[in-house]
Amino acid sequence: MVRWDKRRTRIVLISILSSIIIFSSIIAVRNNHHKAAIEYLDKITRLKVLQTLYPDQYFNKDNYTDFQFLDPSTFNIIRPKLDEEQKENGNDNEAQSPEYERENASFFSLVRNEELHLMLQSINYVEERFNKKYNYPWIFANNVPFSDTFKKEVSNLVSGKTTFVTIPKEYWSYPESIDQLRAAETRERMIKENVKYGGSESYRHMCRFNSGFFYKLKELQNLKYYWRVEPDIKFTCDINYDPFKFMREHKKKYGFTMALHELHRTVYGLLEATKEFFHEKHPDYIAKDNTIGFITMDNEETFNMCHFWSNFEIGDLDFLRSKQYEEYFQHLDSKGGFFYERWGDAPIHTFAVAYMLNKEELHYFDNTGYYHVPHTQCPKTTEKREELRCICSPGKDYNWGNRDSCLPHYYDSIGEPRPAFAPRKNYITEKEHPFKKRELEQDDTIEERDFDDEEDNDDYEDFTE
Numbered sequence: 001m002v003r004w005d006k007r008r009t010r011i012v013l014i015s016i017l018s019s020i021i022i023f024s025s026i027i028a029v030r031n032n033h034h035k036a037a038i039e040y041l042d043k044i045t046r047l048k049v050l051q052t053l054y055p056d057q058y059f060n061k062d063n064y065t066d067f068q069f070l071d072p073s074t075f076n077i078i079r080p081k082l083d084e085e086q087k088e089n090g091n092d093n094e095a096q097s098p099e100y101e102r103e104n105a106s107f108f109s110l111v112r113n114e115e116l117h118l119m120l121q122s123i124n125y126v127e128e129r130f131n132k133k134y135n136y137p138w139i140f141a142n143n144v145p146f147s148d149t150f151k152k153e154v155s156n157l158v159s160g161k162t163t164f165v166t167i168p169k170e171y172w173s174y175p176e177s178i179d180q181l182r183a184a185e186t187r188e189r190m191i192k193e194n195v196k197y198g199g200s201e202s203y204r205h206m207c208r209f210n211s212g213f214f215y216k217l218k219e220l221q222n223l224k225y226y227w228r229v230e231p232d233i234k235f236t237c238d239i240n241y242d243p244f245k246f247m248r249e250h251k252k253k254y255g256f257t258m259a260l261h262e263l264h265r266t267v268y269g270l271l272e273a274t275k276e277f278f279h280e281k282h283p284d285y286i287a288k289d290n291t292i293g294f295i296t297m298d299n300e301e302t303f304n305m306c307h308f309w310s311n312f313e314i315g316d317l318d319f320l321r322s323k324q325y326e327e328y329f330q331h332l333d334s335k336g337g338f339f340y341e342r343w344g345d346a347p348i349h350t351f352a353v354a355y356m357l358n359k360e361e362l363h364y365f366d367n368t369g370y371y372h373v374p375h376t377q378c379p380k381t382t383e384k385r386e387e388l389r390c391i392c393s394p395g396k397d398y399n400w401g402n403r404d405s406c407l408p409h410y411y412d413s414i415g416e417p418r419p420a421f422a423p424r425k426n427y428i429t430e431k432e433h434p435f436k437k438r439e440l441e442q443d444d445t446i447e448e449r450d451f452d453d454e455e456d457n458d459d460y461e462d463f464t465e
Helices: 002-030 033-053 072-088 113-129 148-157 180-192 201-212 243-249 270-281 323-335 345-356 382-387 407-413 434-442 453-463
Strands: 105-110 138-142 162-166 225-228 233-235 254-256 259-261 306-308 313-316 362-364 370-372
Touching: 105 113, 105 201, 113 138, 113 148, 113 233, 148 162, 201 323, 201 345, 225 243, 243 313, 259 407, 270 323, 270 345, 306 345, 323 345
Parallel strands: 105 138, 105 225, 138 162, 254 362
Antiparallel strands: 225 313, 233 370, 254 313, 259 306
């Protein structure tokens, strides 16, 4: 009887609301309000469809009516307007000049044949947002030969020269010193513990290759800089300058775009091995103005898990080829951590630059609109998003809107003031926050988490309390 009363009450409420809506609609039609609402919705719908279908065109709420709806033949009107605006804003791209000299640099991608379409997506974003005006070459590497289809379709999209490399077996195999039975037991244990990529052999070979071998490929030997691009990434803002040129002119050796936490169960012994190398064997390799404070906040007692996300990095190959870095890698490799744990190339690169480079040699590449599952970098200011024709949501910006981001701490660790829009709250270490480590233990898929706008805003509010 009670259940029937609740149902009857709902029916009555719905009927009343429906009557109110119908009555309001009749009044609105008489006052011509519906017509305005329909026209507004029509305009917004058309604009969103145009922005979705043609993300690289300059459609906004003010100019979309200047063009025939969904008629690409009218796009030649858009580009002159955009170029004129960029010149007024000081963004006229120097690569338009025939005298422009590219840097001694290349994109580099480690990719498998089966990732072709994800790689094509990445190439398309890089070319449209940057490289179509610069035509930098691209080197693709695989531990097996690339298929003819892969080579053909990739070469068709890249504006510069393409080079396809089959990785030598010695760069993608077990060292003789590795006990493969112990390595297999580690993978089985990590599978049971639900550690991300914990059971993968190929992932470990990939991390070892990216840590100590990719820069040794003969195809990279004469290059100065590399820009790492992975399958399934996006750049949702224009990059209207040459990052390679920026690196050279400002004497930078390592550039990143995101900083986040590593999974602590994959790197138990990494800090100890690193301290052994730098403090017991080569204290002379530690840079005077280092950034060790970024990776540890208790005088190197513990690793706070902060590291640079290496799926985007622009680096100086001479640094990786240096005697200091090579000795550091060989020391780590001798410990077997790639196979007995699950050391990643991202924390290893981070440790290397934190100890061996001065803070002036690192650079945070902002305003790229970079996206790699599940995190997005998006300019916070409307002016910057409009200037760079961004199609990202500032509400989803990971760097300054998520408590897992290590970027605020990076700024603090090098003594740089946070931007005006950044959270004010002090960074919380695992040592100071007893729940942080437990949360990471329970959720080893932290890198895979994604957030909708509401969740992102909640995180941002919590971070800025």
